[in-house]
Amino acid sequence: MPSIRRQRDLKAAAALIAVGGLSACATAYHLPRQHGRAAGVASQAGTLSDAGLARYVADMDPAMLALARRHDPRPHKDYWGRVKGWEVIDIATIPTLGDTVPDFEDARLINAYRLPAPLPIEAARPFVLKASGEERARALHCLSQAVYFEAGFEPADGQAAVAQTVLNRLRHPGYPKSICGVIYEGSLRSTGCQFSFTCDGSLERAVSPALWNQAEAVARRALSGFVMKDVGVATHYHADYVSPYWAPTLVKLRQVGTHIFYRWTGPAGTLAAFKGRYAGGETKISADTLMGADPRTLEAAPPEVLAQTLSQTLGGPAPAAALKDARIVVIPDVAAPGGERLKIEGTVAGRRIATPEE
Structure with missing residues (x-):
């Protein structure tokens, strides 16, 4: 009783x-x-x-x-021990599990507790790039950038997994239909970039020639039909030492190297959803933006090509010898075609380049 x-x-x-x-x-x-x-x-x-x-x-x-x-429905501020940061749902802000971002070790623990889905992984279909000439060169360069900056120090499987994710996005209806379009999506918008290296200053740093050659080889193989089956149709990934808010909303596939890969939930994450076709348009991304990732590209380019690019920007002839201390940078500009414009910085033939106002 x-x-x-x-x-x-x-x-x-x-x-x-x-x-x-x-x-x-x-x-x-x-x-x-x-x-x-x-x-x-x-x-x-x-x-x-x-x-x-x-x-x-x-x-x-x-x-x-x-x-x-x-069970009392009256207004109150007592949330009965709910997880801090999740007492109420506010769709206007990104949810957090607290006031602090977990450090590397805590993030690894959180990621370890989230087990991969016990579902078979559907391998993506082979992708063979049909483009040629400048279009093909641009696509290869963009994919090489993604592999280098996202997984340059990863083993070969980790680099191939990143390249596969880029190709998966290209084929998904929710993303652009070119290699460079996928990688540089959002890089000129206030909402942020899809691949952090395109907007965090990484493109301004010098690269390791040996690592670049390796990344380019991985990209070339991916564009020739190689499929990294371990990540299936993954469209997202993050390093294991961070815990992004969106990770629990997707299907965790597996970890390759230091990256954890995810796919969309439901039908959008199945192989049948990846019916998008390559549409080209690689050259719509500014050449100078892409060249900025690899200083050797500017150095190896024929002088007459660089001179022509500079003369078009300056509105007048510019001899190749004048390019020694000048560089071309890309500035976001919503009023310009493609959302960006070119700007010359440095000096030409020993003289500082005048601004448009001057």
Whole structure:
């Protein structure tokens, strides 16, 4: 038999729930629903005010009181021990699990607790790039950039997995239909870039020739039909030392090297959804943006090509010898075709380049 105190706590919990308008407390079934309920609560608590209920539940068992409060629909600020940052849902902000970002070790623990889905991994179909000339060269360069900056120090499988993810995005209906378009998506927008190296300053740093050659070989093989089956139709990945907010919303596939790969949920994450076709348009991305990732590209380019590019920007002839201290950079400009414009920085033939205003 329940103790006297337990019986009293049950009555108190029922009383508190009743005031909140719930129907969880016991009733007499031979009487109409809610018959005499308010009068019964008032007789037990003495009053229906918050002060009266506070006096009545002062010595309640904590578990019973928590149960009663949890079913009270009235406005309150007590979130009953919910995970910090998830007390309420606010779709206007990115959810977090607290005020601090987990450090590397905590992120690795969180990622380890999220097990891969126990589902078979569908390998992507081979992709063979049909483009030629400048289009093909641009596509190869963009994919080489992605492999180099995203997984330059990864083993061969890790680099191939990144290249495969880029190709998977190209074939998914939710992404651009060119290699460079996929990689540089969002790089000129305030909403942010899809691949961080395109907008975090990485393109301004010198590269390792040996690592670049390796990344280019991986990209060339991917564009020739090689399929990295381990990541299936993955469209997302992140390093294992970070824990992005979106990771739990996708299907975790597996980890390759230091990267964890994911696919979309539901039909959008199945092989049948990847019906997009390559549409080209690699040259729509500024050549100078792409060249910035590999300083050797500028150095190896024929002088007459660089001179022509500079003369078109300056609006007049520019001898190749004048390019020694000048460089071309890309500036976001919503008013310009393609959302960007070229800018010359440095000096030409020993003289500082005048600004458009000057």
